[in-house]
Amino acid sequence: MNDAIGAVAAEGYADCYFKVRDGLRLHYRDYPGSADKPPLLCLPGLTRNARDFADLARRYSPRFRVIALDFRGRAASEYDPIPARYNPLTYAGDVIELLDQLGIGHAVFVGTSLGGLVTMVLAATAPQRIVAAIINDVGPDVDPAGISRILSYVGKDVRFKSWDEAGSTIAANYGGKFERYSHAD
Known part of the structure; x- marks a missing residue:
């Protein structure tokens, strides 16, 4: 189920929500753009949200539709009471559900940190959904010391x-x- 909470605001986007398989209602910002090109799907870092992509979205829409997701438990998305579901595989499933509910077969992914990890998971599990990927603040080799530091405060x-x-x-x-x-x- 996908529901926009209003028309495109003066800021150039609509705040929208969709429900995922476990019943959570997740938020995304939808910046209108060309239907002739694959949309840009923006995935934020661990403690970040859809607002991080506002400048990028303003620059590239209306040439591209830009969709910026709030992962579960972040910003305007509902909190998941089951901690084990806060992981890249679950987030990747949420992304696939969003694409399916919007009728989008494939997109250009822009992933920052955790969003980049989710993009890499999707490249392995659903490569047909990715036209291109731009990832930053993460790479295929993640330093174990960095993971330990993150786990010490998350x-x-x-x-x-x-x-x-x-x-x-x-x-x-x-x-x-x-x-x-x-x-x-």
């Missing part, structure tokens, strides 16, 4: 006693990425 309610403690933690985890900032920033 799903945990982290609270800091002060801004200084938060800054120190960020500096320790991402030191080289924020060199120009000091604790005062």
Whole structure:
């Protein structure tokens, strides 16, 4: 079941929802575009959402239809009470259901981080659905240390006693990425 909650807004997209096999209602943004070309299907990273693709969508629609998904449990999509279903295989199934419900046979995939992993799963399990793929912030070889770091904080309610403690933690985890900032920033 697929339902748009209104016409295309002034921002150039419609907020839409669809139901997946386990009953969850998932959200996507649909930016209208040419029906003559395969649409761009945008898949976000682990803690990200469809809004991340707004600039890309504005640039490429109306030449391409752009669809940006919120994975289950993210942004406007419903939360899945079964933690085991938060995995790339389930997300890939959700993507196939979205494509099927929209009557889309194949698309150009744009995947960031987790979205790139889901795109790789789809390349292995449903290659006929992918016209082309653009993946960023992930590759076919994922560093086990990176996975361990991600698993150390995903799903945990982290609270800091002060801004200084938060800054120190960020500096320790991402030191080289924020060199120009000091604790005062």
